[in-house]
Amino acid sequence: MPDVEDVEQLQAVFGEADTDDDGLLSLGEVQADLPGITESQFVMLDLNTDGGLSTEELQQFIDENAPLPPSCCASTKGYIRQSFTDLLGDLLLMALALGSLLALSRMRRIP
Numbered sequence: 001m002p003d004v005e006d007v008e009q010l011q012a013v014f015g016e017a018d019t020d021d022d023g024l025l026s027l028g029e030v031q032a033d034l035p036g037i038t039e040s041q042f043v044m045l046d047l048n049t050d051g052g053l054s055t056e057e058l059q060q061f062i063d064e065n066a067p068l069p070p071s072c073c074a075s076t077k078g079y080i081r082q083s084f085t086d087l088l089g090d091l092l093l094m095a096l097a098l099g100s101l102l103a104l105s106r107m108r109r110i111p
C-alpha cells in the first residue's frame, strides 16, 4: 500500500531537482545533485526510455523494489531481483541521498 507521505516527499524532491520544470528529470539534472549516478543506473530508472525520469517511473521503481515477503518473489521475477540487488541498493541510496540533499537545500534557503 502506497505511503502518502512518501509520495508527497518524492514529488517535492522531484520538483526541486527538475530545474527546467519540464516534468522530467534528465540525466544532467540528476547528476547535478548526485554526481555519483551513472548513465546505466539512470537508464534503468527510465522505464519508457524517453530520456527523462517521471515521478511515475520513480514511484514504480520504489514500489517494485520495496522489501517484499519472501513468498512473493519466488517466481519468475526472483532471479532478476537477485541479479539487480547491488545496483538497486545503489539506486535506493541515491534516492535517499537526493531527498536528503534537497531537504538540506530547502532548510538553508538563500534569501
Ligand SMILES: [Ca+2]
Residues within 6 Å of the ligand: 018, 019, 020, 021, 022, 023, 024, 025, 026, 029
Ligand atoms: Ca527537467
Ligand SMILES: [Ca+2]
Residues within 6 Å of the ligand: 046, 047, 048, 049, 050, 051, 052, 053, 054, 057
Ligand atoms: Ca521516462
